[in-house]
Amino acid sequence: MTTSLFSHVPAYGGDPILSLMETFQNDPRANKVSLSIGIYFDEEGRLPVLESVRQAETAGLQAIGPRPYLPMEGAAAYRDAVQKLVFGAGHEAVRSGRIATIQSLGGSGALKVGADFLKRYFDGAEVWVSDPTWENHTALFEGAGFKVHAYPYYDHATGGLRFDEMLACLKALPARGIVLLHASCHNPTGVDLTPGQWRQIIPVIAERGLIPFVDMAYQGFGDGLDEDAFAVRALADAGVQFLVANSFSKNFSLYGERCGGLHVVCADAPTADTVLGQLKATVRRNYSSPPTHGEAIITRVLTDPALRALWQQELAAMRARIKSMREALHRGLGEHFGGTRDFGYLLTQRGMFSYTGLSEVQVNALRDAHAVYLVRSGRMCMSGLSTRNVAYVAQAMAKVLK
Ligand code: KET
Secondary structure (H helix, E strand, C coil), rough: CCCCCCCCCCCCCCCCCCCHHHHHHHHCCCCCCCCCCCCCCCCCCCCCCCHHHHHHHHHHHHHCCCCCCCCCCCCCCHHHHHHHHHHHHCCCHHHHCEEEEEEEEEEHHHHHHHHHHHHCCCCCCEEEEEEEHHHHHHHHHHHCCCEEEEEECCCCCCCCCCCCHHHHHHHHHCCCEEEEEEEEEECCCCCCCHHHHHHHHHHHHHHHHCCEEEEEECCCCCCCCCCHHHHHHHHHHHHEEEEEEEEECCCCHHHHCEEEEEEEECCCCHHCCCCCCCCEEEEHHHCCCCCHHHHHHHHHHHHHHHHHHHHHHHHHHHHHHHHHHHHHHHHHHHHHHHCCCCCCCHHHHCCEECCCCCCCHHHHHHHHHHHCCCCCCCCHHHCCCCHHHHHHHHHHHHHHHH
């Protein structure tokens, strides 16, 4: 018998989101409904291929060229287009060249490269994430060697924001504390800061010398491309130096292409050049350089006026469909409860997710008895709803809640 070299390696406990997706795929029940992973499905329950993406990809097929390695920081045209989308084309920080932008492997890759960069140059710093947050934030920053804490965020009693406590916590953080903020469409709660609340938070961040790291994975799913980038642009307006991770997985429905961007907003252009150099070094020692396929599609869509207009229309339609599903579920639950329970949070929360307040026991019951899948935290992905399944989901939720 050979003794196993790897006998001390423990079994992977699984990921609360991705492993659940695997369970869903293996579930033989015909009426199953996936409301777990943050993926946009259309009215037919299909993962859409956007027409703008189809046209850009088809155009690319007419001009198949060689595929050298991209530079470590990614394709120049892509980086330029992405920076303008995130910050606004005319923004002073863009025009003055004080943002270091790299092409990243989705939003996750941007977070990871940003975390590695921060660990190297702010070694003693610690990280604060919202309570609760996307589970992978904690794993990712801990994986980069940081101690991760939480700041108050979601109010279980009201289904809203613990804004005063959040502000008080930020006021007490040590200088150079790294604060992970969600730009919009907060994951998992769907509860966002209003522009007025951002205006209160930003001076505190500036005064305390904190380092914001803004995660923008859902630009365009809340109120619009510019509206959802409010916090990013307001931070840049205020002269704060910070990081942004953006993702195109959801708003281009290009999950598997792994496209996003990491942006480090610096005090001036020479510093941005130096920072860009260290981001390149971070990429080189991780995966060397990013892939070519997805970025070419996105660059074409963002830089061709007709394709861009089409994409914005398609994104607006996805956003509108999610809103209509929020209303439909709200109505459906209203019919079962007849005003004895308030589901108003479904209408006020924004983006793909709603925090339902369902306990883990109730989430399990929903899955086992009704084949309706939520994440164990009670997070529901609204874009898995359709006019065909929303009544069924409302009925199943009512049975579990009553
Ligand atoms: N940030 C947030 C807030 C986020 O919800 C996701 C993905 C990402 C980053 C990752 O983006 P990507 O471009 O795929 O690397 N969230 C969904 C999928 C997942 O867990 O990976 C989700 O929460 O279901």
